[in-house]
Amino acid sequence: MRQFIIASHAHFAAGINESVSLLSGERDNVRTLSMYVDGNNDLAAAAAKMLDETPEGDDLVVCTDLFGGSVNNEFTSIVQRRPNTYLVTNMNLPLLIQLLFAEEGRDTAEVIREICAADDTRVKFVNDLIEDTEDDEEF
Known part of the structure; x- marks a missing residue:
């Protein structure tokens, strides 16, 4: 089974998990870590x-708020010494939802790579999307 830790500076982890729970329901396999508060x-x-607190043998996916931040750096060192631990950073709500709904039987690293590469999880500048749509409509 996959276990998840959502970790951040301040209350971001708790807040984004609250949004995830609202959209997908409470999950027993998700825990949050809010640091420096x-x-x-x-x-x-x-x-x-x-x-x-993570059951031995389970895959552990850790999502952090900021690449290069202290929270991410701590888990980077953990990933290097703990098997079946995967670290994703610069998290956002679409990323978390897709991770939580990913098929359980698939290889965790493969799932994470696909989700991180997906257009749905990337940051978007909506102004440019609107301009692209307006340009398309002129033709």
């Missing part, structure tokens, strides 16, 4: 606790 300042200890 509410006295939660020991990142290494908090990450270790999350790992200890």
Whole structure:
């Protein structure tokens, strides 16, 4: 089974998980880690606790808020030493929804690569999309 950790600076992880839950329902396999707020300042200890709570043998997908940030960097070191752990950064709501609904029996790394490459999960500048549509309508 896949387990998920949504981790961020401040309350972003909890907030985006609230949105995910609203759209897809509560999930037992998703946990959040909000760092540097509410006295939660020991990142290494908090990450270790999350790992200890992950059933052995399960794949663990960690989604972080910011590439190069302290939260992502901590999990980068964990991925290098913990098998079946996958790290995705610069997370957004479409990415999380697609990850959570991905077919359970498929290879986790393959699923993550496909979702990260999909146009649906990429950031979009809507003004340019509107302009492209207007240009198309003129012909």
